[in-house]
Amino acid sequence: MSLVVIQKLERILNNFLDKNIIINDQTALNEYKTTVRQCMYISLVIILIIVIATCISIALMFYKGFFASVSFIIFRLLLNGFGKEAMELEKKARALDCANSDLEQQYQRISHTWVKKALPDF
Numbered sequence: 599m600s601l602v603v604i605q606k607l608e609r610i611l612n613n614f615l616d617k618n619i620i621i622n623d624q625t626a627l628n629e630y631k632t633t634v635r636q637c638m639y640i641s642l643v644i645i646l647i648i649v650i651a652t653c654i655s656i657a658l659m660f661y662k663g664f665f666a667s668v669s670f671i672i673f674r675l676l677l678n679g680f681g682k683e684a685m686e687l688e689k690k691a692r693a694l695d696c697a698n699s700d701l702e703q704q705y706q707r708i709s710h711t712w713v714k715k716a717l718p719d720f
Contacts, residue, residue: 604680607640611687621705622697634708635718
């Protein structure tokens with residue numbers, strides 16, 4: 599389930615990056631806002647999945663022992679492996695050039711929100 603969510607995140611980022619190599623107008627900035635919103639919400643879903651998986655794993659370890667802890671470690675390694683590509687795409691999306699200082703200022707504020715806050719405020 600979480601791998602599907604990560605793939606969705608990667609698709610959203612790839613679509614944005616394929617269309618935009620520079621933030622050159624308000625339309626591109628609005629697409630960036632939409633992309634960032636979607637990514638932020640998907641990230642919250644991924645965090646929820648990780649928390650639920652951790653709770654299930656703890657319960658299984660209590661009842662089933664070592665096997666459950668190994669399965670959780672494998673799940674986390676898979677999640678980390680698939681998440682690295684999404685993180686690279688996020689970095690690319692946050693490193694685009696802007697056509698003017700006004701767009702740059704808005705772009706940087708949105709990027710800061712993406713990294714530092716849980717929910718979009720733009």
